Amino acid sequence: MTEKQNCILRIDNLIKIFDDAETEDTILKGLNLTVQRGEFMCILGPSGCGKTTFLRCIAGFEEFDGQIYVDGHKCSVPGTDRIMVFQDFNQLFPWKTVEQNIQYPLKLQGLRDKDELRRISEESLIKVKLQGYERYYPHQLSGGMKQRVAIAKALALKPALILMDEPFAALDAMTRSELQEEVLRISEQEGSTVIFVTHNIEEAITLGTRILVFQKGGQVVFDEKNPIKRPVTPLAENYGAIWEKLHRALHSEDGG
Ligand SMILES: Nc1ncnc2c1ncn2[C@@H]1O[C@H](COP(=O)(O)OP(=O)(O)OP(=O)(O)O)[C@@H](O)[C@H]1O
Numbered sequence: 693m694t695e696k697q698n699c700i701l702r703i704d705n706l707i708k709i710f711d712d713a714e715t716e717d718t719i720l721k722g723l724n725l726t727v728q729r730g731e732f733m734c735i736l737g738p739s740g741c742g743k744t745t746f747l748r749c750i751a752g753f754e755e756f757d758g759q760i761y762v763d764g765h766k767c768s769v770p771g772t773d774r775i776m777v778f779q780d781f782n783q784l785f786p787w788k789t790v791e792q793n794i795q796y797p798l799k800l801q802g803l804r805d806k807d808e809l810r811r812i813s814e815e816s817l818i819k820v821k822l823q824g825y826e827r828y829y830p831h832q833l834s835g836g837m838k839q840r841v842a843i844a845k846a847l848a849l850k851p852a853l854i855l856m857d858e859p860f861a862a863l864d865a866m867t868r869s870e871l872q873e874e875v876l877r878i879s880e881q882e883g884s885t886v887i888f889v890t891h892n893i894e895e896a897i898t899l900g901t902r903i904l905v906f907q908k909g910g911q912v913v914f915d916e917k918n919p920i921k922r923p924v925t926p927l928a929e930n931y932g933a934i935w936e937k938l939h940r941a942l943h944s945e946d947g948g
């Protein structure tokens with residue numbers, strides 16, 4: 693496959709301006725980026741630098757200037773080829789069961805066959821190790837379980853791109869590391885392309901095949917392949933060196 697065929701996301705000169713009646717804020721100042729199929733791209737960056745805005749533009753939730761192409765198709769509105777998973781535990785419909793939550797977007801896509809819907813939701817729940825919880829309501833689940841359902845819901849749609857905005861930030865350390873392992877396993881098995889925003893350098897090194905650091909204005913001040921092969925442990929050669937580099941890029945306005 694050529695480099696061009698392998699490119700799943702291309703972003704040309706992405707500009708995002710929030711202009712209210714009183715203020716005009718340019719959040720992304722002309723961002724250019726390509727992402728290859730199967731990459732797990734982690735984005736680090738200080739609070740307010742535009743990471744969520746960047747994902748929201750790709751997801752089609754924001755108007756923007758510039759071009760975004762997914763699989764060669766220009767996109768500006770939401771589509772099931774790009775699914776976003778949020779930090780918030782309340783991204784499920786509280787009045788729907790786990791199974792109904794997963795099936796809902798599939799029904800919106802026009803899938804009506806009950807057996808097929810059940811098969812897909814069961815398969816997705818197995819992937820996130822939640823089989824047996826089909827009939828539970830979100831309020832009966834822990835935060836980590838809700839995030840697993842949100843991931844299952846995304847997987848059920850077989851999106852070209854999974855966009856994750858600090859999905860594990862509100863979880864305790866143990867659940868977080870468990871879910872990191874799950875997401876790694878699933879993304880490797882499915883060959884998914886993931887863009888994953890995190891504040892946590894260790895998380896970026898553990899998950900990313902490629903790591904970016906954003907600074908204000910959505911400026912990419914660091915963009916390198918992760919030199920450490922999976923499974924990543926802090927004892928890996930180069931771990932300290934890449935951690936240092938990321939820490940410096942993250943804490944200096946010009947990327948150090
Ligand atoms: N709807 C909006 N209207 C006006 N300004 C907005 C809007 N959404 C975001 N912004 C501004 O855009 C900037 C970037 O916000 P964004 O949420 O993308 O940052 P972030 O990098 O995700 O930060 P964090 O790490 O804290 O999540 C902020 O200055 C924020 O105030």
Ligand SMILES: [Mg+2]
Nearest residue numbers: 743744745857
């Ligand atoms: Mg954010």
